[in-house]
Amino acid sequence: MSSQHVQRMSRLMAKTLREDPADAETLSHRLLVRAGYVRRSSAGVWTWLPLGKKVLDNVSRIVREEMDAIGAQEVLLPALLPKEPYEVSGRWSEYGDLLFRLKDRKGADYLLGPTHEEIFTLVVKDQCTSYKDLPVMLYQIQTKYRDEARPRSGVLRGREFQMKDSYSFDVSDEGLAESYALHRAAYRRIFERLGLDHRIVSAVSGAMGGSASEEFLAPAPAGEDTFVDCPSCDYAANTEAVTFALAPVDAEHPAIEEVDTPDTPTIETLAAHLGVPASATLKNLLVKVDGEITAVGVPGDREVDLGKLGEHLAPAVVELVTAEDFTDRPDLVRGYVGPQGLGKVRYLADPRVAPGTSWVTGANKADTHARNVVCGRDFEVDQYLDVVVVEPGDPCPRCGAGLRLDRAIEIGHIFQLGRKYADAFGLDVLGREGKPVRVTMGSYGIGVSRAVAALAEQTADDKGLAWPAAVAPADVHVVAAGKAVQLALAERAAETLAGSGLRVLLDDRPGLSPGVKLTDAELIGVPWILVAGRRSSDEVVELQHRATGTREELPLAEALARLT
Ligand code: ATP
Ligand code: MG
Ligand code: MG
Ligand code: MG
Numbered sequence: 001m002s003s004q005h006v007q008r009m010s011r012l013m014a015k016t017l018r019e020d021p022a023d024a025e026t027l028s029h030r031l032l033v034r035a036g037y038v039r040r041s042s043a044g045v046w047t048w049l050p051l052g053k054k055v056l057d058n059v060s061r062i063v064r065e066e067m068d069a070i071g072a073q074e075v076l077l078p079a080l081l082p083k084e085p086y087e088v089s090g091r092w093s094e095y096g097d098l099l100f101r102l103k104d105r106k107g108a109d110y111l112l113g114p115t116h117e118e119i120f121t122l123v124v125k126d127q128c129t130s131y132k133d134l135p136v137m138l139y140q141i142q143t144k145y146r147d148e149a150r151p152r153s154g155v156l157r158g159r160e161f162q163m164k165d166s167y168s169f170d171v172s173d174e175g176l177a178e179s180y181a182l183h184r185a186a187y188r189r190i191f192e193r194l195g196l197d198h199r200i201v202s203a204v205s206g207a208m209g210g211s212a213s214e215e216f217l218a219p220a221p222a223g224e225d226t227f228v229d230c231p232s233c234d235y236a237a238n239t240e241a242v243t244f245a246l247a248p249v250d251a252e253h254p255a256i257e258e259v260d261t262p263d264t265p266t267i268e269t270l271a272a273h274l275g276v277p278a279s280a281t282l283k284n285l286l287v288k289v290d291g292e293i294t295a296v297g298v299p300g301d302r303e304v305d306l307g308k309l310g311e312h313l314a315p316a317v318v319e320l321v322t323a324e325d326f327t328d329r330p331d332l333v334r335g336y337v338g339p340q341g342l343g344k345v346r347y348l349a350d351p352r353v354a355p356g357t358s359w360v361t362g363a364n365k366a367d368t369h370a371r372n373v374v375c376g377r378d379f380e381v382d383q384y385l386d387v388v389v390v391e392p393g394d395p396c397p398r399c400g401a402g403l404r405l406d407r408a409i410e411i412g413h414i415f416q417l418g419r420k421y422a423d424a425f426g427l428d429v430l431g432r433e434g435k436p437v438r439v440t441m442g443s444y445g446i447g448v449s450r451a452v453a454a455l456a457e458q459t460a461d462d463k464g465l466a467w468p469a470a471v472a473p474a475d476v477h478v479v480a481a482g483k484a485v486q487l488a489l490a491e492r493a494a495e496t497l498a499g500s501g502l503r504v505l506l507d508d509r510p511g512l513s514p515g516v517k518l519t520d521a522e523l524i525g526v527p528w529i530l531v532a533g534r535r536s537s538d539e540v541v542e543l544q545h546r547a548t549g550t551r552e553e554l555p556l557a558e559a560l561a562r563l564t
Helices: 027-034 050-069 083-089 117-127 173-194 239-246 267-274 306-310 420-425 448-459 484-499 514-524 556-563
Strands: 006-008 038-042 045-048 080-082 100-103 109-112 136-145 160-170 199-202 213-219 225-229 236-238 257-260 281-283 285-289 292-296 303-305 318-320 332-337 345-349 404-418 428-430 436-438 440-447 476-480 504-507 528-532 540-545 551-555
Touching: 006 484, 027 038, 027 448, 045 050, 050 136, 050 160, 050 173, 050 448, 080 083, 083 109, 083 117, 083 420, 117 136, 117 160, 117 420, 117 440, 136 173, 160 173, 160 448, 173 213, 173 404, 173 440, 199 225, 213 225, 213 448, 404 420, 404 448, 420 440, 440 448, 476 484, 476 514, 484 504, 484 528, 484 556, 504 514, 514 528, 528 556, 540 556, 551 556
Parallel strands: 006 504, 199 236, 292 332, 476 504, 476 528
Antiparallel strands: 038 045, 080 109, 100 109, 136 160, 160 440, 199 213, 213 404, 225 236, 225 404, 257 345, 281 303, 285 292, 285 318, 332 345, 404 440, 428 436, 528 540, 540 551
């Protein structure tokens, strides 16, 4: 290892805070701000300070190494994108309010890229003309933009965030399966190396017809996703996917009826009826619109920002739904909002559900909706939001054992897209027989900045962050806990460690008590803390292991030998 520079805390821009930021809801949000890793710039938009940038770069480096190892080639596409390709794919409108749109000085429409399938397809159309040019896998690590309905949890859900996105291009289905398998294996290695506890779960992909999709989930209470896993076999799925499995298509049943409610309420009427301010955010809201029960909810975080919803609602009569509304309406299953969460309010009616069954437990409770609604048969998958109810103990579709239900953070997502984009853009290459062949695609994403927060969620304790070595901003945090003698010893330790290639953070700040410095060291969360304290004149230091909390007094030479 080549020798490193010592990072001095006296010079480091990392101001720690004793108090949690007022708006912080999750552990990672609180600690990353308090330990001086990130600062909020505007809602869902973050500045990465020196310590945070180091962690982010460590994550990126590991991602890059593993992508390179499967033969993916790194590129960098623009984040500022013209409207036209997204009109061709239909996503200019499908994305709705999630898209950041802007105009140039001539009035031409642009967007800030939320994901890049369209643009990669065009790049490959331009660069690859023959089957000999394929397969090809391309990736970038780039800033993405999504105007999330409710950015929160710090960098876990940003409106500007770092994503590694890659795309594979193959001439055959077998080729696509291979590219997908390569990504899947690379993702496992990446999350393994990062030290992220994770599960791979089946996910519902954009369309029926079985194109494969899996999510990588990091179990954590702060997660916004629910997944099931089986204690006796290796079955794991997100809640959408498990509903498919638990409610197989039954041709005997009449199809669910889908009804548009022509007039829907304004935000003001809605809020007034509920007795809440129009700026409120509500969970799983069920309301009656002109006598019909409907629901208002948003996918993912399952909450709705009334202020935003208002733009899409026309005047109508609204009443709050009560339990009685369901007793003689066995046809009502659940309500949902259109594809973007903010479109037309509709409901689904299912004549199969008998009165008194427990398919609806009412508003304001998470993860309680209908059973037996079959996505893809009863309604289109792209209209599909958060239909599901799976409960702990439901039978595993593979082995019948009782399923467990847990919260998790989505850290990665892999898709076999098939020919959707190739069809939209006419992406063909000349095949072996001299005829054009339509290309098939995969797309694969990792939330690089989200992974930093997910790691913090999984590893932090009540004292602060506790990074796994692979991503930590330094290997050793040397603390001069005292005056001249301590500082001299700490300096010597730091230089020796750096000389042997370790990344060292040295707390050489003058005028701070040992207590303050140690509290900061625990908050910052470097894996090893070496303290030059009261026994410094005997060359004895204390070595602490941040994650386990073990601490030991030993001669400096021994401590150094232990670390190098
Ligand atoms: P979510 O369900 O959390 O909204 P998504 O399914 O919309 O995520 P994808 O389109 O699958 O996200 O994007 C790939 C990856 O990018 C996700 O698995 C996640 O790790 C990350 N990601 C998505 N949205 C955000 C965000 N707003 N902030 C940070 N990371 C994000
Ligand atoms: Mg999303
Ligand atoms: Mg998702
Ligand atoms: Mg996803």
